[in-house]
Amino acid sequence: MRIxxxxxxxVGGYFGGRLMEAGANVTFLVRPRRQAQLMENWLRVESPHGxxxxxxxxxxxxxxxxxxxxxxxxxxxxxxxxxSVLPAMGPDSxxxxxxxxxxxxxxxxAAFGQARVLxxxxxxxxxxxxxxxxxxxxxxHKLVFGARHEAQQPAVTALADAFRPTCVDWHxxxxxxxxxxxxxxxxATLAGSTCLMRGTVGAIxxxxxxxxxxxxxxxxxxxxxxxxxxxxxPALLAEYGAQIIDAASTVNxxxxxDVARGGRTxxxxxxxxxxxxxxxxxxxxPLLDLALLHLRVHEGGAAP
Numbered sequence: 624m625r626i627x628x629x630x631x632x633x634v635g636g637y638f639g640g641r642l643m644e645a646g647a648n649v650t651f652l653v654r655p656r657r658q659a660q661l662m663e664n665w666l667r668v669e670s671p672h673g674x675x676x677x678x679x680x681x682x683x684x685x686x687x688x689x690x691x692x693x694x695x696x697x698x699x700x701x702x703x704x705x706x707s708v709l710p711a712m713g714p715d716s717x718x719x720x721x722x723x724x725x726x727x728x729x730x731x732x733a734a735f736g737q738a739r740v741l742x743x744x745x746x747x748x749x750x751x752x753x754x755x756x757x758x759x760x761x762x763x764h765k766l767v768f769g770a771r772h773e774a775q776q777p778a779v780t781a782l783a784d785a786f787r788p789t790c791v792d793w794h795x796x797x798x799x800x801x802x803x804x805x806x807x808x809x810x811a812t813l814a815g816s817t818c819l820m821r822g823t824v825g826a827i828x829x830x831x832x833x834x835x836x837x838x839x840x841x842x843x844x845x846x847x848x849x850x851x852x853x854x855x856x857p858a859l860l861a862e863y864g865a866q867i868i869d870a871a872s873t874v875n876x877x878x879x880x881d882v883a884r885g886g887r888t889x890x891x892x893x894x895x896x897x898x899x900x901x902x903x904x905x906x907x908x909p910l911l912d913l914a915l916l917h918l919r920v921h922e923g924g925a926a927p
Contacts (some may be wrong), residue, residue, distance in 0.1 A: 636666060636668060640809070672759070692711050738774045743767065746764075809844070878893070882918070
């Protein structure tokens with residue numbers, strides 16, 4: 624399986640590095656600056672699961688088809704990402720996005736056809752430092768992928784075969800759209816709460832009214848998922864419910880870190896889309912709407 628990964632930052636660099644470590648045929652589609660960095664220093668990953676330093680195949684422009692294209696861009700780069708990978712999508716190629724949220728699937732389906740767009744998600748605290756090193760910040764490195772169309776099953780099998788010899792905590796899902804929605808509503812809760820309150824989950828819960836706020840926001844976001852036809856599984860909802868009321872938690876969303884540094888966020892892609900779907904279904908989401916307003920004000924004054 625010939626794999627092209629758009630981006631060699633945290634997510635793309637980590638999972639691509641693990642695939643290369645296991646002998647997979649991986650090429651990274653990157654900008655010239657990142658290509659020069661990788662040519663000089665190789666792909667470097669520092670992780671509790673073992674460090675990686677391997678020479679990386681890179682291109683700055685896709686010129687031929689690949690069996691699988693993996694997108695690891697930010698939501699605001701999706702349009703340019705689609706243009707960049709068009710030459711890599713031959714008649715037998717498939718694409719798997721590893722983006723937050725769910726809204727990107729509609730754009731990718733429109734560009735390539737639903738039968739060619741797999742479902743994928745990941746849970747991994749990761750960052751790319753100033754020296755170009757991919758730094759894995761915990762032991763969590765979960766990857767979930769699955770078919771959204773029966774024609775994708777052979778590609779999903781090939782992808783599973785590629786990840787089987789790696790140390791990645793991967794899972795082939797039989798209901799990837801359910802999995803995507805379950806990650807989405809929880810991410811919206813986490814991002815909405817920690818961005819609005821400018822604090823960690825624990826810091827919010829330690830204040831009077833904080834736990835009630837967290838429970839109410841989680842309930843709003845879960846209600847939207849249910850209205851869309853993907854009610855959270857009870858055991859998972861209970862697990863998420865326990866996580867968001869943990870007064871000792873040091874967790875905050877990466878979006879909250881973007882806000883803290885004055886940077887751009889995926890507010891519209893995550894909170895905005897969920898709020899819009901809530902409106903379509905007549906689901907009241909006053910706390911989600913407040914968090915979205917807060918982030919829109921931030922975006923209005925954020926650095927470009």
